[in-house]
Amino acid sequence: MSGSASPPILGSYYAGSSRPTPARLLVEEGAVQVRDGDQLLAGPVPLDAVAISSRLGNTPRMLRFADGGSFETADNAAVDRLLSGSGRRHGLVHRLESSLRYVLLGVLVTVLFVWGGVRYGIPALAEGVAFALPESVSRQVGQGVLDVLDQQVLFPSELAEDERARLRERFAPLLQRDGAPIRLEFRRAAEQIGANAFALPSGTVVFTDQLVTLAGHDEELLAVLAHEIGHVERRHGLRQALQGSALGLVVMTVTGDLSSVSSLVAAIPVLLTQLGYSRDFEHEADRFAAELLAEQGIDARRLGEILARLERAARTCPPDEEPCPQEAGGWTRYLSTHPPTAERRRLLGDF
Amino acid sequence: MSDAVAAPQDARIEGATARRQARNLPFQFNGNGFEFFRIWIVNILLSIVTLGIYSAWAKVRTQRYFYGNTRLDDSSFEYLANPVAILKGRVIAFACLVAYSVANQVSVTLGLVALALFLLALPWMLVRGLSFRNHNSAWRGVRFGFDGTYGGAAMAFVVWPLLGALTLGLLIPLAVHRQQRFIADNSRFGTTRFELKVGVGPFYMAFLVVLAIAIIGGLLGVLLGTAVPLLMPVLMTAAYLVLFAFISVRLTNLTYGNLHLGANRLQSRYDLGSYLLLMLGNLLGLVLTLGLFYPWAKVRNARYAAEHMSLQAGDDLEGFVAARQQEVSSLGGEMGELFDVGVGL
Numbered sequence: 001m002s003g004s005a006s007p008p009i010l011g012s013y014y015a016g017s018s019r020p021t022p023a024r025l026l027v028e029e030g031a032v033q034v035r036d037g038d039q040l041l042a043g044p045v046p047l048d049a050v051a052i053s054s055r056l057g058n059t060p061r062m063l064r065f066a067d068g069g070s071f072e073t074a075d076n077a078a079v080d081r082l083l084s085g086s087g088r089r090h091g092l093v094h095r096l097e098s099s100l101r102y103v104l105l106g107v108l109v110t111v112l113f114v115w116g117g118v119r120y121g122i123p124a125l126a127e128g129v130a131f132a133l134p135e136s137v138s139r140q141v142g143q144g145v146l147d148v149l150d151q152q153v154l155f156p157s158e159l160a161e162d163e164r165a166r167l168r169e170r171f172a173p174l175l176q177r178d179g180a181p182i183r184l185e186f187r188r189a190a191e192q193i194g195a196n197a198f199a200l201p202s203g204t205v206v207f208t209d210q211l212v213t214l215a216g217h218d219e220e221l222l223a224v225l226a227h228e229i230g231h232v233e234r235r236h237g238l239r240q241a242l243q244g245s246a247l248g249l250v251v252m253t254v255t256g257d258l259s260s261v262s263s264l265v266a267a268i269p270v271l272l273t274q275l276g277y278s279r280d281f282e283h284e285a286d287r288f289a290a291e292l293l294a295e296q297g298i299d300a301r302r303l304g305e306i307l308a309r310l311e312r313a314a315r316t317c318p319p320d321e322e323p324c325p326q327e328a329g330g331w332t333r334y335l336s337t338h339p340p341t342a343e344r345r346r347l348l349g350d351f
Numbered sequence: 352m353s354d355a356v357a358a359p360q361d362a363r364i365e366g367a368t369a370r371r372q373a374r375n376l377p378f379q380f381n382g383n384g385f386e387f388f389r390i391w392i393v394n395i396l397l398s399i400v401t402l403g404i405y406s407a408w409a410k411v412r413t414q415r416y417f418y419g420n421t422r423l424d425d426s427s428f429e430y431l432a433n434p435v436a437i438l439k440g441r442v443i444a445f446a447c448l449v450a451y452s453v454a455n456q457v458s459v460t461l462g463l464v465a466l467a468l469f470l471l472a473l474p475w476m477l478v479r480g481l482s483f484r485n486h487n488s489a490w491r492g493v494r495f496g497f498d499g500t501y502g503g504a505a506m507a508f509v510v511w512p513l514l515g516a517l518t519l520g521l522l523i524p525l526a527v528h529r530q531q532r533f534i535a536d537n538s539r540f541g542t543t544r545f546e547l548k549v550g551v552g553p554f555y556m557a558f559l560v561v562l563a564i565a566i567i568g569g570l571l572g573v574l575l576g577t578a579v580p581l582l583m584p585v586l587m588t589a590a591y592l593v594l595f596a597f598i599s600v601r602l603t604n605l606t607y608g609n610l611h612l613g614a615n616r617l618q619s620r621y622d623l624g625s626y627l628l629l630m631l632g633n634l635l636g637l638v639l640t641l642g643l644f645y646p647w648a649k650v651r652n653a654r655y656a657a658e659h660m661s662l663q664a665g666d667d668l669e670g671f672v673a674a675r676q677q678e679v680s681s682l683g684g685e686m687g688e689l690f691d692v693g694v695g696l
Contacts, residue, residue, distance in 0.1 A: 012426065012491075014491050014492030014493070015492075016492070016493075016672065016673045017491075017493065017541070017669065017670070017671060017672045017673065018490065018491040018492070018493050018541065018668055018669055018670070018671035018672075019491075019669035019670075020425075020426065020491060020669070053415075053429075056390070056412060056415050056416055056419060057382070057383075057386045057387070057390065057416055057419075057420070058381070058386070059415065059416060059418075059419025059420055059427065060419060060427045062429060062492075068492075068673065069492070070492040072426065072427070072491075072492075093393060093397075093412070096393045096396075096397075097389045097390050097393045098389070102393065102396075103388075103389045103392050103393065105396065106392035106393055106395060106396035107392055107643075109395075109396050109399060109400075110392060110395045110396065110399070113399050140458060143458040143459065144458060144459040144460075241452070241453075244452075245448075245449065245452050249403075249445075269642075
């Protein structure tokens with residue numbers, strides 16, 4: 001069976017309008033022509049001059065002629081024969097899609113890539129980028145946030161003037177070390193924030209009055225400061241932003257689009273992943289704090305002590321019951337921005 | 352399906368406007384979940400191996416699969432986009448997205464400037480996106496097209512929604528109506544224009560029902576939630592899903608069901624019950640398989656759409672003539688997709 005006398009392919013021919021003409025496509029001596037009975041509709045032209053759509057499942061094939069006419073056929077096997085007879089390379093992707101082995105490989109690679117990329121790749125990449133950029137970029141993140149907070153949930157500190165001065169002096173060894181300059185602020189926080197401390201990427205660390213009152217020892221506050229300096233020095237603000245963007249890109253690669261169904265469902269894993277990133281940052285800041293405190297000759301467990309105090313205050317446990325009874329259901333840890341206090345204290349004790 | 356499908360073959364009358372009995376032509380979708388699953392997974396595999404470059408080819412293959420498996424009057428639709436054009440668009444759009452999110456992080460003012468620039472570019476992205484999509488969609492060798500202007504898109508997608516927000520939502524249904532009209536009336540098949548023949552009234556009715564569902568759902572959630580706290584999130588989620596389904600169903604029926612093309616008219620018969628079942632099935636499948644159900648969900652959606660739409664053909668559908676060719680770049684379309692600008696049609 002040489003190519004010169006292959007059986008005709010049945011289909012429809014369109015010549016620039018939506019009127020279909022039932023037609024046969026014939027190949028004679030390497031030239032393609034489309035006929036309706038005796039009438040010649042297109043060709044004869046060499047096979048190379050015809051644009052043939054690639055195989056895709058069992059969808060119909062289109063053979064497009066240079067003059068704008070097109071021939072549609074459902075006979076995929078005949079078009080494939082035509083192409084292989086001509087020696088043109090074709091259908092590589094279709095062969096991958098047809099092979100169960102490659103599909104299984106695809107599933108495996110996809111699962112590994114998504115899991116590995118999200119768990120290790122994105123954080124490592126973001127860390128590399130964040131530290132490759134000048135420090136000023138990292139400090140730019142979150143400009144103006146403190147102004148917004150001051151308008152809404154923070155008020156001027158009501159701590160005594162000399163108490164604040166004493167604390168600043170106590171904090172001085174940590175503030176005056178090499179590295180990112182740190183600015184210290186005291187604020188009274190609204191009820192819903194309460195005892196807390198937070199660092200802005202610009203290097204501003206805010207202590208709430210409530211936290212200062214809650215602390216049982218100055219070294220506990222120093223430990224908190226060391227943890228917040230960790231957030232600044234390790235550029236967590238910039239890294240969080242970078243990781244969020246990269247995560248969106250992964251979601252787009254996998255779903256291929258952002259249709260309504262997928263975005264509704266994709267939102268949940270994206271949120272859980274971002275919470276996971278946030279917990280990783282807390283651990284990193286804890287490790288940073290432990291090292292910094294060791295330099296100063298302070299026991300890292302001071303941080304654990306204030307964390308326990310904070311938890312007791314937040315949960316209104318009986319004041320001196322140790323440990324604070326655990327909340328039911330261990331899975332809720334995955335819904336939190338911070339790791340469980342018990343875990344953090346265990347790790348801090350190990351440093 | 353048989354009699355309608357066989358009809359054009361024996362209708363060999365010269366002259367395209369030959370009037371015949373109005374026929375109701377169903378859409379058919381022949382795709383299959385497992386078949387598309389294999390295409391999808393190979394798409395992802397190759398996208399990963401090529402560091403994302405293949406994703407443009409992947410998009411074309413996905414689109415071609417859904418177009419090619421959708422048939423009307425025994426002819427299937429075609430997606431003709433050039434992957435290289437899509438790739439170029441994606442690269443530029445991604446750079447803009449990075450700049451936009453970095454600007455947002457860096458400072459509040461820079462974020463506002465970026466937002467203003469985005470609003471200015473939005474109409475342009477919409478027009479280019481619709482042009483690209485329509486230009487690369489074809490049936491029986493005749494391409495669709497889109498002739499909307501920047502001004503028209505700016506009115507429909509920036510000015511009217513802003514007015515809607517300023518009037519506390521009172522003009523939102525009108526804005527949605529304008530948007531659908533802008534998309535439909537500027538679209539054409541070959542040289543024949545589409546026309547959306549529906550007033551703003553039904554959009555206001557739909558809006559009222561949406562309000563009612565939201566209020567009743569919210570009240571029920573709060574009332575029953577105080578009695579049985581566990582019920583609150585369940586009821587809220589249910590209300591949200593019903594709301595989402597109702598909006599999809601009603602908007603699809605209003606826009607597609609009133610779409611005219613010459614002597615022909617589309618019919619759309621989505622209904623809330625079956626659509627809710629479809630959505631719940633998809634959600635359940637996606638959650639239980641950690642997302643691997645995604646290709647089946649897409650196929651189920653496409654099949655549902657085909658089964659609930661038909662074309663009321665007033666003529667023999669043979670008189671549509673291809674328009675003069677012109678090239679359309681993909682940039683706007685890819686920008687719109689990356690920024691998640693939803694265009695419903």
